[in-house]
Amino acid sequence: MSGLxxxxxxxxxxxxxxxxxxxxxxxVPNDIDLGVSPEVLGKHIAVDIxxxxxxxxxxxxxxIPVHHATLSRLVIDLHREVDSPGLxxxxxxxxxxxxxxxxxxxxxxxxxxxxxxxxxxxWIASAPPKLILSIHSFTAELESKxxxxxxxxxxxxxxxxxxxxxAIRLFxxxxxxxxxxxxxxxxxxxxxMNRHAEAxxxxxxxxxxxxxxxxxxxxxxxxxxxxxxxxxxxxxxLD
Numbered sequence: 271m272s273g274l275x276x277x278x279x280x281x282x283x284x285x286x287x288x289x290x291x292x293x294x295x296x297x298v299p300n301d302i303d304l305g306v307s308p309e310v311l312g313k314h315i316a317v318d319i320x321x322x323x324x325x326x327x328x329x330x331x332x333x334i335p336v337h338h339a340t341l342s343r344l345v346i347d348l349h350r351e352v353d354s355p356g357l358x359x360x361x362x363x364x365x366x367x368x369x370x371x372x373x374x375x376x377x378x379x380x381x382x383x384x385x386x387x388x389x390x391x392x393w394i395a396s397a398p399p400k401l402i403l404s405i406h407s408f409t410a411e412l413e414s415k416x417x418x419x420x421x422x423x424x425x426x427x428x429x430x431x432x433x434x435x436x437a438i439r440l441f442x443x444x445x446x447x448x449x450x451x452x453x454x455x456x457x458x459x460x461x462x463m464n465r466h467a468e469a470x471x472x473x474x475x476x477x478x479x480x481x482x483x484x485x486x487x488x489x490x491x492x493x494x495x496x497x498x499x500x501x502x503x504x505x506x507x508l509d
Contacts, residue, residue: 280335282397289403291338292349293318305368315362320484327494407481424449424478426456433473
């Protein structure tokens with residue numbers, strides 16, 4: 271991974287749309303041993319599969335600036351509150367992350383978590399956006415628990431559902447099986463948008479894409495174009 275825990279592509283424009291992707295990478299710094307195999311680092315517990323390709327295309331093909339993580343969520347989960355038990359996971363979907371059992375939490379927070387979020391705060395403060403997109407992906411089936419996950423995309427929200435309501439309607443109108451606070455609820459897991467959107471009064475769309483739909487370049491390009499279109503329609507509807 272690069273020296274910074276984030277990368278920014280493009281520059282925000284006043285009143286525009288920006289995107290953030292907390293789980294874009296499965297990279298692990300050379301000086302951290304998670305105690306897991308390369309196979310585990312390819313799973314959804316280490317990275318939101320396909321999201322990097324989506325957000326890179328949002329930035330380069332569709333003009334939506336992106337701030338994204340450059341390290342694995344197994345090193346530190348940037349989409350958690352700083353005091354969350356899952357911030358530096360010791361287990362995830364049935365896999366033990368043995369290298370985290372004795373991790374120095376404060377050191378990782380200072381090295382990765384604070385720089386990531388402070389950089390995004392400065393970035394959007396320079397040109398406050400009208401709408402923030404939070405891009406994630408989910409697996410159609412967990413390894414440790416059997417449950418039906420029929421959705422192709424989910425829209426999450428906590429208290430502020432202004433943009434979410436429009437996005438849910440628009441995805442459904444396009445024919446997609448769209449979860450309303452599914453496959454899990456933004457009222458429980460919404461840390462990044464709680465901090466950077468809800469706390470600032472900025473509308474947002476937290477988007478969860480089923481990862482098999484964006485596992486290849488064609489799917490990533492399709493979903494980047496779709497998200498760009500729907501995000502712009504939501505921004506207009508918010509006027």
